[in-house]
Amino acid sequence: MIKYFIIDFDSTFVQSEGLEELASVALANNPNRKKIINQIKKITNLGMEGRISFDRSLATRLKLLHGNKLHIYKVVEILRGKISPSIKRNRQFFRQYKENIYIISGGFKEFILPIVKPFSLNPDNVFANSFRLDKFGKITGLDKNNPLSKKDGKVKTVIKLGLRGEVIVVGDGFTDYQIKAMGAAKHFVAFTENIRREAVVKNADHEAPNFDEFLFVNRIPSSLSYPKNRIKAHLPVTNKANIEKLFTREGYALIGEKTAHQTQIAVVNNLSTRTRQRLIKMPRLNTVGILADSDKKFYLDFLTLRGIAVFQGSDKEISKKIISYINSGDTQGSPNIPNIRFSKKKKHHRLLHLHKNVPGILANLNGVMAKYKLNILSQYLKTNAKIGYAITDVNKKYDQKVLQELRKIPDTIRFRVLY
Numbered sequence: 359m360i361k362y363f364i365i366d367f368d369s370t371f372v373q374s375e376g377l378e379e380l381a382s383v384a385l386a387n388n389p390n391r392k393k394i395i396n397q398i399k400k401i402t403n404l405g406m407e408g409r410i411s412f413d414r415s416l417a418t419r420l421k422l423l424h425g426n427k428l429h430i431y432k433v434v435e436i437l438r439g440k441i442s443p444s445i446k447r448n449r450q451f452f453r454q455y456k457e458n459i460y461i462i463s464g465g466f467k468e469f470i471l472p473i474v475k476p477f478s479l480n481p482d483n484v485f486a487n488s489f490r491l492d493k494f495g496k497i498t499g500l501d502k503n504n505p506l507s508k509k510d511g512k513v514k515t516v517i518k519l520g521l522r523g524e525v526i527v528v529g530d531g532f533t534d535y536q537i538k539a540m541g542a543a544k545h546f547v548a549f550t551e552n553i554r555r556e557a558v559v560k561n562a563d564h565e566a567p568n569f570d571e572f573l574f575v576n577r578i579p580s581s582l583s584y585p586k587n588r589i590k591a592h593l594p595v596t597n598k599a600n601i602e603k604l605f606t607r608e609g610y611a612l613i614g615e616k617t618a619h620q621t622q623i624a625v626v627n628n629l630s631t632r633t634r635q636r637l638i639k640m641p642r643l644n645t646v647g648i649l650a651d652s653d654k655k656f657y658l659d660f661l662t663l664r665g666i667a668v669f670q671g672s673d674k675e676i677s678k679k680i681i682s683y684i685n686s687g688d689t690q691g692s693p694n695i696p697n698i699r700f701s702k703k704k705k706h707h708r709l710l711h712l713h714k715n716v717p718g719i720l721a722n723l724n725g726v727m728a729k730y731k732l733n734i735l736s737q738y739l740k741t742n743a744k745i746g747y748a749i750t751d752v753n754k755k756y757d758q759k760v761l762q763e764l765r766k767i768p769d770t771i772r773f774r775v776l777y
Contacts (some may be wrong), residue, residue: 361576363455364537366529366549367463367470367486373404373440373552376469379433384425391700394422403692407557408532412464413508414486421500426673427495434472441473442551444568447581448653451573452477459483462512464533466500485515516542535561547572568609568645583707583777587611589684592621592640595649597673601625604677623680625649625673625777629657637661645669645683647676662744665712665772687749689747696740696747706735707756710774711748714769715741722767723748731762745771 460533538546548562573580592771625647733753
């Protein structure tokens, strides 16, 4: 079945609301600027949460503005710098599905069209309101014949499109949810990268804290091999403020003691007997940071044989090493995994294979890749007394079955793919 994607603009495609940006620009010299902008934000939220009708919200906000054509141009430039990061890094999705993507917004085309143009979207698939200007370029209102200026405008617009297939709505507001609630779409995904409205999230089929998550659950290739919000980190340490800051900025989910068994990353003070017992109970664990300035190997074998990378150092050092390992496979400075330094991936996939240090592994790896005719761009292998670490960069196009076969190679400890 063909999939169609209905995507909101304000606070979804971009990080802010176009009318609020217009207010900041248009009211720059108004002594009551702060008060009016806060009033506009309040009305926006009431509308997005479904507490007042959209047409009332829009009309009330426009009355508070005194904008003109020059202000519109300035807002476009502001919005160019505020495209949601996860939207920006997934341009390929928009290019690939451009005929199946519709931007449907209660905002204004004058803001939207210049922003979505670099994403190769069809301008005929952009539906939004339009400003009305007088001969001096002053904003006097909007096109009231446009259904998007009225109550249930998004629903009516989608119904009129007559899309035959699976319609998925992605947005942050109540009007986006209404498209599904009134039968014009099959799924509604609450997009919460920029703002999280509880009244909207509770009605969603799924919450996407970023666009990577949306693509992942829909099994559509994204710029990341795994959404970072799904990477869980547990920090049972006393000095964790810097780690929390860096991990949160990276997009990891910080979890507490109750759900520690779900974590992929753990940062601990040391590898005491009690700590080791706790780590054993974390089946998804793949990286451990130890806040200890010691050259001793501690008791690392139980982690090494599970393919869990260990990093030591200060809070900031550990955070950066773990992030680099997750992003690129870089193991420089690890006391238990063979050390290989990597730059960031470019336009290829990286296959990371940790295995017992036994003869014939590389031959088996290359045999499987030759069977599926993978185009190998570069390959590295490094070993220590216990394990080997093979990294292969390949062309993006290949049969996905090869990944399962690589995982099944005898003596494999851990295998993952980076996009």
